[in-house]
Amino acid sequence: xxxxxxxxxxxxxxxEWLRLKLPTQNTFAQTRNLLSDLRLHTVCESxxxxxxxxxxxxxxxxxxxxxxxxTRACGFCAVTTAKPFALEVDEPARVAEATRRMRLKHVVIxxxxxxxxxDGGAEHFQQTIEAVRAENPGIVIEVLVPDFLARDASxxxxxxxxxxxxxxxxxxxxxxxxxxxxRATYDRxxxxxxxxxxxxxESIYTKxxxxxxxxxxxxxxxxxxxxxxxxxxxxxxxxxxxxxTLKHLPVAEFVTPExxxxxxxxxxxxxxxxxxxxxxxxxxxxADEVGIVALTSTVRETEKK
Ligand code: SF4
Numbered sequence: 001x002x003x004x005x006x007x008x009x010x011x012x013x014x015x016e017w018l019r020l021k022l023p024t025q026n027t028f029a030q031t032r033n034l035l036s037d038l039r040l041h042t043v044c045e046s047x048x049x050x051x052x053x054x055x056x057x058x059x060x061x062x063x064x065x066x067x068x069x070x071t072r073a074c075g076f077c078a079v080t081t082a083k084p085f086a087l088e089v090d091e092p093a094r095v096a097e098a099t100r101r102m103r104l105k106h107v108v109i110x111x112x113x114x115x116x117x118x119d120g121g122a123e124h125f126q127q128t129i130e131a132v133r134a135e136n137p138g139i140v141i142e143v144l145v146p147d148f149l150a151r152d153a154s155x156x157x158x159x160x161x162x163x164x165x166x167x168x169x170x171x172x173x174x175x176x177x178x179x180x181x182x183r184a185t186y187d188r189x190x191x192x193x194x195x196x197x198x199x200x201x202e203s204i205y206t207k208x209x210x211x212x213x214x215x216x217x218x219x220x221x222x223x224x225x226x227x228x229x230x231x232x233x234x235x236x237x238x239x240x241x242x243x244x245t246l247k248h249l250p251v252a253e254f255v256t257p258e259x260x261x262x263x264x265x266x267x268x269x270x271x272x273x274x275x276x277x278x279x280x281x282x283x284x285x286x287a288d289e290v291g292i293v294a295l296t297s298t299v300r301e302t303e304k305k
């Protein structure tokens with residue numbers, strides 16, 4: 001080091017409960033080859049998800065449609081920010097083919113934020129949902145969508161395809177939102193979730209999630225959970241924020257597994273029908289554990305439409 005170079009700021013030590021086990025099964029390679037063969041993007045890779053090894057080794061992944069270039073630049077997210085390419089018209093069919101080959105019973109489909117498109121990419125979501133259902137009748141379809149700037153028409157477009165779970169993340173508490181998210185606002189995200197429930201009521205599940213360890217207080221977290229319930233959000237995920245690169249927001253705190261458990265209990269008392277709370281939980285982590293059985297009536301209702 002020369003005299004003028006400042007020493008790099010040390011990163012906080014990763015606690016034991018966040019250490020990863022690398023895969024040993026062939027399934028990981030099979031998943032990777034299948035996704036590469038079909039030229040599909042996943043949020044698992046693009047967002048540097050720490051569960052990448054585990055989920056792919058179990059033959060699951062979360063598809064990221066509409067390209068791998070996002071029009072937003074959130075402080076927590078590793079997805080590339082750049083001018084996106086045009087939508088690929090055959091992408092919905094390729095996602096459907098992947099879900100068929102992977103024999104998924106529950107699929108999670110997300111996308112980059114496409115603020116460059118008039119509908120924010122809603123029609124592309126609709127086409128993908130329809131293609132997946134046509135190829136896999138009976139599959140539970142969960143979409144993890146951007147806010148579409150709360151455009152009613154875009155929300156309607158996605159709902160018209162009949163997803164079973166409409167997931168939109170609040171990401172963090174109100175005070176930290178401007179530093180953590182780009183363009184998205186705390187109130188708009190609540191509005192999106194509330195609107196979906198107003199339009200579809202009990203025939204759809206809404207879902208949201210927050211990352212912890214960004215500097216939020218317990219009181220702020222509990223207010224956010226109450227706000228989500230007030231917006232009639234059904235399903236909740238709480239997980240530890242991990243800094244994907246040194247250019248992203250630093251971790252303020254590693255929340256212990258015991259506190260995640262306590263927050264999960266608190267959320268259940270507030271009335272969420274399903275809660276996943278733990279250091280490694282992500283929006284789509286073990287998404288199928290929400291319970292196919294619990295969803296059966298919802299699936300039937302949606303398929304009638
Ligand atoms: S938790 Fe979700 S994003 Fe992460 S690897 Fe698993 S499926 Fe992919």
